[in-house]
Amino acid sequence: MVPGSGSSDQPSVEPPVRRSQLPGGLRVVTQQVPGVRSAAVGLWVGVGSRDESPALAGAAHFLEHLLFKATTTRTALDIAEVMDAIGGELNAFTAKEHTCFYAHVLDEDVTLAIDLVSDVVLRGRCRPVDVEVERQVVLEEIAMRDDDPEDLVGDLMHEAAFGAHPLGRSIIGSTESITAMTAAQLRSFHRRRYTPDRMVLAVAGNIDHAKVVRAARRFFADRLEAAPSTAPRRRPPPPTMAPTSAAISRPGEQTHLVVATPTAGRVDPDRRALSVLSTIIGGGLSSRAFQEVRERRGLAYSVYSSVETFTDAGLFSVYAGCRPDNVREVVTVLDHLLADIVTNGVHPDEVQRAKGSLRGGLVLGLEDPYSRMARIGRRELDGARHTSLAEGLADIASVTVDEVDRVARRILTQPRSLAVIGPRRRGYLPVALRNAIVVPRHHDGTGVSS
Template identity: 60%
Template sequence: MRRTQLPGGLRVVTEHVPSVHSASVGVWVGVGSRDEGRSVAGAAHFLEHLLFKATPSRTAVQIAQEMDAVGGELNAFTSREHTCYYAHVLDSDLALAVDMVADVVLRGRCLADDVEVERDVVLEEIAMRDDDPEDTLGDVFLSAMFGEHPVGRPVIGSVDSVSAMTRAQLHSFHVRRYTPDRMVVAVAGNVDHDEVVGLVREHFGRHLVRGQSPVPPRRGAGRVPGRPTLQVIRRDAEQTHLSMGVRTPGRHWEHRWALSVLNTALGGGLSSRLFQQIRETRGLAYSVYSTVDTFADSGALSIYAGCQPERFDEVVRVTTDVLSDVARDGLTADECRIAKGSLRGGLVLGLEDSASRMHRIGRSELNHGEHRSIAETLDRIDAVTVEEVNAVARQLLTRPFGAAVLGPVRAKRSLPRPLQTIAG
């Protein structure tokens, strides 16, 4: 892995993977939905859509045709803390990929007519989210966990905010937020670092301001106010869906690797405690798992399960019993050993292609400003002890829980007692 910082603070990171015949190019921008004011909720995601509609040199059709003509992929995604625009192409088409991604990110035009067309597309995406109980529940859960804090808002925004957003607001968001010091160009595959830097210099041009490069901005640690809550979405459906969990420290926490082991052992695989207790032993649910969301200043460890309404009380009871048992008695050495093996295998197998490696180095540079080799990461996982994992379990699983429920729920008072406790 090699790194170069260019004038204006733009960082270029590459990883040479000689065994592939592809190149993945990503422009990572340290701007996401948590950087929006409430009146423009969803602006980062709306802008991500809009920049593909037209540049000074390409129409939307031309953008699509040029990428299709080389069999490549051009796309983007927005999260709460960053936005990524990326292309995946043959290594021989590296120059085209850098050109096109830079063209979209830097010179997308935000035309008024395109705003109206894409507004309808985003509203359709919100409707699609609302039709998917699991997606809806994910947004509701983070709202229950973080309340008015910006990470508690949906990345996609709301119908009201997207409907009211103007071209001027989106253009201003683009100009003010998409600055070189907030950007990382990450490239992985059969590529040469010096060639990549030359292409970036060529296509970023006037955006590379001469003079002293600013220090890349980094989000500081903050405090999330208030306590987690219970939120209920009443909906006629065949299943009742549950997400419940606790707040965690942010991604810079010294025990984050132990948290990963805890999460994996709780609900990260087929042998995990929740999967075995809820699905395999009792047959209460088809889908049950745990996950960790981490941000700069906070995070959440959450459990999801979807079940038939008549089984919901028992699913809640078994889930809370498992969490109480782990908080009190901890995980076994075997559970930690299996979880660590799962993490190691998942890491290595997940980096078999250039796209996954590009995502790894881009996210690492943007979030941490440093890079750990795969071997170093594996060593860090190996170094986690059962005692550290169980100390993290005691610390986190005794915190106040938050929860979100979606389904045919009559009233909060009809919910199982552990959820009523959250509701106060």
């Protein structure tokens, strides 16, 4: 091997994903990551904002905060001191369809990390005093989101695209729902839904599968024989998506906008081709949107595209932030750009560049234990087959120009939703979009909330 070349005549063998299922339905998945001295532990729960009623909007995220406050055996300070003493990281995040509580530690501290994560998730106390303290923290987080128009316009786009469906609601809830939520409601939500049959324990790094399983049996012992969850497992049906425009008028130096079209869910066989298409449109410095909107015309500093998928629905979107006087031109340019791809297709060179970008991103994104843990935990929770890195790279490489063109015609010809946040001015949108729905979200006359 030439020094620094990163190539070898001997193909590397990727350690397999190992899986065990324990009584009560808890699934344990692990993967060794060669050459590291750390490990990432994630307890994935198949509960997210999609599982909430309107009255409980934001409950899963509220619980993500609250469960760290106290367990039956530890205080919040105990948890913090234990993690600080081993130099690890303990955190969590909530999404539309799941929540993950995770720790990143030295390999010698894996058992302790499993203990801490399981203790927080299974035995968090949800005390009324903690609810009142953490309520203020979540309200501050909502206020912080409201002050970040790039975040807020994303939530507004979900509302425009999915309407009253739970996927249309903000993950963090609203000021009204968080203010009204009681400790009893949160305890009930936790008790009925956070059960082992809805959980995946994913661990990656310098670890041993058998040792992880033994730790899981130990720390989940009082829950593994429990009855399955009593909460309904059926989620609301897929949303019926209709093109909608939504706008929030607020002072500012920039207007933030998102144009989006619906896509299929995670099991869509065209998902790789859609990823290639999104990369071509707005996935990098050579993408069409970046080149046309920023480099050639100087209309925006930030412009990019993305694909977001759920179990049975999804969105392809393009974001741009620009001065209010440029909104109409930016929307028009994006409209022409998407129409040109539908009419004239993509170029083979673009497809090759996009596939190279995706392949590099996949490999670089799996270089550490946390990213490996996230990959295997999410796939197990979704019921997806665990594929190797080689299979993932082969899937990307197999995408053809014809497949990308076909996906473009299917996705980009659908009616689009538009979300806009910024100063509202006469004629700032093309005629077809001027009837945007102004969404009243001012909570104190100066700010914006969901």
